[in-house]
Amino acid sequence: MTAQGYRPNQMYEIKAPGGNVFTPPEGRCWSTIEERFKQLLSDGRIFFGMNNNSQPNIIRYLSEVEGHVPWTWWPHDEVGHTDESKKEMHGLFGKIDSFDTPKPERLIKRVLEIATNTGDLVLDSFAGSGTTGAVAHKMGRRWIMVELGEHCHTHIIPRLKKVIDGADPGGITKFTNWKGGGGFRYYRLAPSLLEKDKWGNWIISKDYNPAMLAEALCKLEGFTYAPSDTVYWQQGRSTESDFIYVTTQTLGPEQLQALSDEVGRERSLLILCSAFRGQPDAWPNLTVKKIPKAVLAKCEWGHDDYSLNVENLPRAPEAPKPMGQLAMDMDGGDA
Ligand SMILES: C[S@@+](CC[C@H](N)C(=O)[O-])C[C@H]1O[C@@H](n2cnc3c(N)ncnc32)[C@H](O)[C@@H]1O
Structure with a gap:
């Protein structure tokens, strides 16, 4: 009989036809009260094992059980x-x-x-x-x-x-009775964004062209990739006035000053670059980060779990009747 935690009115002795006396296992109780047990017993619904002297079990018929009962033998x-x-x-x-x-x-x-x-x-x-x-x-x-x-x-x-x-x-x-229907999307895993150089330092993978790099970093930083045709430093945005600029260059104080002037007081800019010189605090409308460091901070590199902490994964537009959603983007685009 299946025990269900401790209930005082489900604690009683059961004597098997063979003579053995059973009490519920330590810290448990029987699954049913004594009155109901006696009824089940008189209905022939209690099984004491092949020797008639083992721990009791309620006999359940298939018709009484909802759905399929998992069974270890699968012919x-x-x-x-x-x-x-x-x-x-x-x-x-x-x-x-x-x-x-x-x-x-x-x-x-x-x-x-x-x-x-x-x-x-x-x-x-x-x-x-x-x-x-x-x-x-x-x-x-x-x-x-x-x-x-x-x-x-x-x-x-x-x-x-x-x-x-x-x-x-x-x-x-x-x-x-499957007749067809539904659909799926397909995403191809992009190459690793970072790799190690021969000295063991993290560098940006050569597989990444500037547009791919900007798109990947927009995702990592929670920005929408939306490169402007006219303003080179507006590669993505998080709000109407907060932008992201990704470059593999090393930026010096003159370039940072020029960017800060263009961004102006009403807007802000996150700059991800390979390296920078100068004190970034000097430009309150700019946040400057180094790419390998910024990416590594979002990853679990060096631990047991290598999962990338990317929260804004691609989303498909609402489909009328989604049935299957694999990893498919029919044109096979990189995700
Ligand atoms: C034995 S098959 C899986 C069979 C299938 N799941 C089934 O139940 O019939 C294992 C598959 O895992 C793929 N595979 C191995 N390592 C993988 C990885 N790191 N990521 C994704 N697929 C991987 C192999 O290419 C292979 O096709």
Whole structure:
């Protein structure tokens, strides 16, 4: 019987037919009061184990239990097997193009039935062939998949497009009566913004051109990237009067003075540069930071967790009926 914390009227002795006497485990109580227990006993609803002398359990019938009760034994006629999953792969990608250990869609369906509800967000951070996302999509869950390998383009994207177009008849399509619909966005991870030079100092990656650098730092600093066509130091803004300027130059006092004069009293400017000379406090409308230091301050470099503390992640416009949200931006733009 399942104990539910301590309740005085659920503390009593139970004698098994074989003679053993049971009391609730230390610090716990029985799940039901004695009167109800006696009723269950006389109804033949108490199981004392195969030897009739073990700790009592209430017998529950399937019809009394809501939904599926997770069970450790998952037979292949219910959740599929490797051969089934290989056939699913062949149906999607052709015979030559197979993964070593694909999972049948029915297996993932069982997992998602147990762990999620319609509309929940399912994360598979090692997407492989995209089975989890495909099943989540067909089950009306939202999803995020992450994949480093090239099969993101050769397998996952084509697979999810088929699911959305209603052109994937395999897997759980029939079980879920899936007809197609929904969509996804795709984001490509940008290269690392910083790298170490041969002396072990952090420097800005050479993969970054000035526009990419400005956009990345706007994100990190919480600014909207909006480069002005006419004012070179207005690369982004946080308010109508607060701007950001990113440059790989070293700025001296003359340049900082000139910038301060242009910004004027009514506006403020955050400057991210490789280095600067002079005392930044001298210009109250300017905040001057060095790029590697400013970026490192936002990261967890050197710790166990390398997560970047970026809070203004890209957001998609409201979609009428979002079903799946992977990592897709159909033009494949860098995020
Ligand atoms: C065994 S597969 C995953 C299978 C899939 N989740 C499933 O249940 O069928 C592992 C995948 O993780 C990808 N991978 C490995 N390291 C990764 C990383 N750091 N970030 C994203 N994907 C990664 C591999 O390319 C491979 O496709």
